[in-house]
Amino acid sequence: MAGECRRCKKKEAEVYLPHSNLNLCSDCFLLLTERRVKHTVNAYKMLSKNDRVGVAVSGGKDSSTLAYILSSLFDKVDIFLIYIDLGVPDYSEHCLYKVNELAKIIDKELIIYSLEKDLGLRIGDFKSTIYGRKICSACGTIKRYLFNKISYDMGLTKIATGHNLNDTVEVLFNFYLEGNVESLLRMKPFLRRIHPKFVPKIKPLIGLTDMECLLYAEYRNLPIRTIDCQFSKGSRMLRRKELLNMITERMPTFMHSFMQSHFKRILPTLEAASKNREIKLYECTICGMPTSLKGAPCHFCKLISTLKRRA
Ligand code: SF4
């Protein structure tokens, strides 16, 4: 890339950010990326100084970037890395190796939950419970449940996840398409405690694109996985992401504008109109953890019972 860095005006520019029409050198890119994450954390008041935060790590570029930035910018906060080993052949061992390396680099404790050792199951076993859908829906339920349960049992005060701008816009876009108002109301950069056993969730990377997370991880030389999960191919989520990328190529500010107008304009209006529909959580009749289902087992316990019935 030709030309000097627009910020320092000293070094050669290496990164072009189309949404802000900026050419940056690697140092200025890293600095601005960290500032933007700090801005998101402060704008939504995501962290306070006595927080004990579990960072959900997967070996991917987003969660590695998140763990690195949080541990370097917020040194008053206690940080733990939590990895769920799903038992996907090759992939899970590869990711475990990467998160172990990351934990060493940032000097944080790594908590590992193995589906196989702790539950006697692998994610592939859940195929029979999903009635022709992608296994990712069961995987999402399992990971959400376990991250919350592990963090609750450890007395953590927040769970940080690596959802970035592309992920957030993809999910919002899907809820809009479905007209899924309940889920739109629940989808927030900072989901506060809505039940005593619900650990608040934060998404500090929602202002960064996929590409920015990847470049950050690469420039910092963070250990990130180089293979994909065998179940990821052909998902609807990937197709929607491709579509959004096509729009963004023509309109570089599309994703930023979409997210801004949702969180700043549409969500407050939806919240005001749905005052009587506040999100309620109940306790699972099997495990006692929070669930949106009244007088019934939570989605996780339902999956496990279905699997046991079929065994
Ligand atoms: Fe889970 Fe699907 Fe991701 Fe594989 S691709 S880790 S099954 S959500």
Ligand code: ZN
């Ligand atoms: Zn349950």
